[in-house]
Amino acid sequence: SSKDTTLLEVNKGRGKEAVKSMGIIPRFKGKLVHDCYAMYFNYPGKDIICNAHLQRELDYFCTTEKYVWAQKMKIYLYSLFLEVNYLKSFGETKRHHTEFKFIRKKYKKLLREAQAEMAGLFTKERKNEKVVNLYNRLKKYELEILSFAKNYEVPFTNNQIERDFRMSKVHLKISGCFRSESMARNWSLMRSFISTLKKRQLPVFESIKFLADPYQKAPIYSILGPPT
Numbered sequence: 001s002s003k004d005t006t007l008l009e010v011n012k013g014r015g016k017e018a019v020k021s022m023g024i025i026p027r028f029k030g031k032l033v034h035d036c037y038a039m040y041f042n043y044p045g046k047d048i049i050c051n052a053h054l055q056r057e058l059d060y061f062c063t064t065e066k067y068v069w070a071q072k073m074k075i076y077l078y079s080l081f082l083e084v085n086y087l088k089s090f091g092e093t094k095r096h097h098t099e100f101k102f103i104r105k106k107y108k109k110l111l112r113e114a115q116a117e118m119a120g121l122f123t124k125e126r127k128n129e130k131v132v133n134l135y136n137r138l139k140k141y142e143l144e145i146l147s148f149a150k151n152y153e154v155p156f157t158n159n160q161i162e163r164d165f166r167m168s169k170v171h172l173k174i175s176g177c178f179r180s181e182s183m184a185r186n187w188s189l190m191r192s193f194i195s196t197l198k199k200r201q202l203p204v205f206e207s208i209k210f211l212a213d214p215y216q217k218a219p220i221y222s223i224l225g226p227p228t
Helices: 014-020 039-044 051-063 068-088 097-118 132-139 142-150 160-176 181-199 206-214
Strands: 031-036 046-049
Touching: 014 039, 014 046, 014 181, 046 051, 046 206, 051 068, 051 142, 068 097, 068 181, 097 132, 097 142, 132 142, 181 206
Parallel strands: 031 046
Antiparallel strands: none
16 A cells, blocks of 8 residues: 555465565565564565554553553654654655654663663563563664654554555455455455545546446546557
8 A cells, every 4th residue: 555556455364475476565665664564574665663553552551551661652652743743734854863863862761761660571481571572673673663753754654554454344344254255356456446546536436437448538548548
């Protein structure tokens, strides 16, 4: 998913075989915003970590587990997001490296507070605690998480794909499964087409009619080119 295109495909899993079948991510060299799933780091795109996923995890550990550092980190990241939106409203596109250095300094300070608060968890027996895993991710992928605060064109989250995928979840809840894999693929293709049309502000109904009869005069003819 991007700001002007959507592509949905059916696959039994979300692993390497699915990514290879789709054929986009292995060749994509732009900014890839994802949920920190380890597999994505093996592709050529520049990795950006979705902050919505981090916000949900931080929210759990500050409300349920009562970690003070998690509350501070959650507020800090969200305050940066609000600040970026404010600066973008004035047409700014990036932050000076000196200012970004200060942001990283405060981020590291919060991680040191986290380490102090969880001192008893950094042992061999408890190394797989979920809160420790979150801390390790925040530490390892610092630049991937803070990229949005340096380059304002980088999105804070990957909510774009969440929105594009919503109709698939609605279909699952209301209609359940498809009768055949071919019908599921047809549905995914049509959803991709409709979503892409809306993003490009093209007429949906007229464009679908054009698919049925490509030789008629259609609003998207000049964009798609003559039928082949």
